[in-house]
Amino acid sequence: MAAYPFIAIEKKWQDYWEAHQTFRTPETPDPDKPKAYILDMFPYPSGAGLHVGHPEGYTATDILARYKRMQGVEVLHPMGWDAFGLPAEQYAIKTGTHPRKTTRRNIDNFRRQLKQLGFSYDWQREINTTDPDYYKWTQWIFLKLHEKGLAYQAEIPVWWCPALGTVLANEEVIDGKSERGGHPCVRRPLRQWMLRITAYADRLLEGLDDLDWPESTKQEQRNWIGRSEGANIEFPVDGLEGETIQVYTTRPDTIFGATYMVLAPEHALVSEVTTPDQQEAVEQYQQEAAQKSELERTELQKDKSGVFTGGYAINPATEERIPIYVADYVLASYGTGAIMAVPAHDGRDYEFAKRYDLEIRPVVEGGNVRQEAFTGEGPHINSANDDVSLNGLGVEEANERIIAWLEAHGHGEGHVNYKLRDWLFSRQRYWGEPFPVVFVDGEAQPLPEDALPVTLPELDTYEPGDSPAGPLAEVKDWVHTIDPETGKPAQRETNTMPQWAGSCWYYLRFIDPHNDEQLVDPEKEKYWMPVDMYVGGREHAVLHLLYARFWHKVLYDVGVVSTREPFQRLVHQGLILGETEYTRYLRADGTPVSADQVHAGIDTRTGEPVRARTVDPRHVTKEGDSYVLSDDRSIRVDARAHKMSKSRGNVVNPDDVIKTYGADSLRLYEMFMGPLEQVKPWSTSGVDGVHRFLNRVWRLLVDEESDALRAAAAEPSKEQLRALHLLIQKVTEDIEGLRFNTAIAAMMEFINKAYKWDAVPQAVAEPFVLLLGPFAPHIAEELWQRLGHEESLTYASWPVFEEQYLQHDEVEIAVQVNGKVRGTVAVAPDAPKDEVLAAARADENVARYLADATVQREIYVPGRIVNFVANGSA
């Protein structure tokens, strides 16, 4: 018997939904109805198409959206494309194809794939960040940012990537290489647009508290913002009148223990404080530091290096002369790029002081500074001058007192510092939003609103030049324009915005996608915002989610939005890995090597490289905690599921899965694999399993021979109603808790039970089909229709479970003797305690244990358990 006709069914219902605009969200929703804005992170439409990771989150949100619709909730569930970005441009450089063309083709493919999966998006609201009608508003937001002084230009050292021909943001460069492509990057000062996200640091921090987000994601954002409280302190340079070194410290209370200072190699004052005889050594050190990559600097962190500058500073608290060093363990990018070193109470300073034999002076009691730095709390010692004393104070009081003293004497002030830095907002690319800015006499002028959108011109070549000006600089008749305000000749900004720009506010445009008067209608915004459920990958935990929150807060200040936060609830779907692979290792001569002797492709005993071979799972046996070859148990193999990648060849293509098993099976499997948020390996036989389940559902209700409906007109039995209502309760609660895997398991259990019935009454079949609907909508629609309904089940009422049907005549209760189960008894749920205990004692096996024992205690938890605590039992 072949599978149920899923190909025909899925096509039929996708066409039906399209023709009937089933999932269209009304322009003006019913204000009295509850609403749910259920949003997926929109994808970048890559040339490779959808991978199986996409439908995971999308299926979860689709189940929610369909479930809510059936509960009479107004649902907004849209989809769009984050379509600006490098790959299309790089493809253009290679082939000369316009990125617009590539982008359109990729989007068409993505849309086709998503429609094939039966997701209930309102396609009328589809948006595309590369559409001028869309990016007009991205530009409009930039004007607002500029107006509020939040967009500015700065000449700063930035990461320039020669291979990509662009500047990248700090967060797009990892270990000195581009996040995408792994090309080497160098630091280089350039004029750039910056967004003053730091002005919102505190609000971005505080806003996190009330969000229903994963705690780890909130923590990541907090770490990224990196707020710390401390003080900026001025240390005069000895012998240089009026010159001071400013340091930032979170422990101003330890200033009496500051026995030396350290400047970052890039610090502006290095050359000034360096004495002639130290000049050569210092310059050499600076050069070495400049050549080290970020990676090398941190990798070698155990080995603190530095050079004495020959110069001295005055510690304002002790008025002692302290030496100034240059060392790369101080970062130019954090704080002021200079520190006061307190080796007695800071691990890094301690290490450095030990190496260069500098004074270690304890100022907090506790620990043993002969052995290690003491970073704990304790009363202060050795911390007094003629004016102020911290001695005897705890850390907090000492900080307060010393900051007051520093401020009173003009040596410094309390200061809040952030790790977060302003957002580098320009890219030297073509395929991005142009800035709505022109330069008149070299001055940046924002364009008036009616000049928007500033559209991209056509290019002759996409080749990035050697100059960081970007490809747009070559289009002379686009660059040279007239300032609409003054009528003067002007030049356009040739940089474009980064890919993050479009995704910072797309969730607002979905609310009112075709409005050409406003970014979003305020009435509609008030109705739909905030996003009630936002599902997307953990990789966006900081960047996208922080940038979007920043823009949202700016739009709040401008009055465009009514909520302080955009995404009330956030969930990350877990990564789907490839199928578990077993790997064995071989030496060059073909002799096997046990996996426990291999590390990073090297035989740890000989240092020889080994070859890796995949082994068929059938030839592997588990032994203890490890896996070995069945024919040679002395040879261990590695068992691991790897991230899907083209190079590994373990990528699963959703199109193939749909062809073999159908979209409903793919959706169901992705949800059945395990908890939504968990990382989990793909298994093709697992897809087989859920596919079999759908076949069973089909055959239960449709006769194989005649294709006729098999549901019976009979009245449902008590047992059938109980099974049904248990299922309704379970599925409802599990959807609410996003436990889709256990909801599916419960439906499978129900179907297994139903196979033992003579017939399935219509009154049981119908609610079941409705419960299945959000998970496997195509087969559910088909069955719903065959059950005699003319309309789609999309807006049918979600079944409600009734307590009365859940009652059981008898409950089975475990009977323990001294905590071990020795039998079970069946009793009425409301049976009195005495009766239950008597029944329990009567159980043959229980009686055997109690025969020679004295019962000291009887425990009865109604409906659950009986436990006899006895001594002297056999």
Next chain:
RNA sequence: GCGAAAGUGGCGGAAUUGGUAGACGCGCUGGAUUUAGGAUCCAGUGGGCUAACACCCGUGGGGGUUCGAGUCCCCCCUUUCGCACCA
């Protein structure tokens, strides 16, 4: 190094407030059906010991609390994911 999460059968994973560990699925075994294969249906499937009942052991390891612990507490091990000289 710091922080977070997680360790349960051959595998993916279930187990309300502590109350019959292993739901459901995969895989495997046996049976039915079938010309055969496949598909389907039924039964079984943590380990040990059994003819069977029973019994013993079992949720990474060790201790503890409790009538009762996968679940709570303490110590340790492993894995994954963040962050990583942040002064």
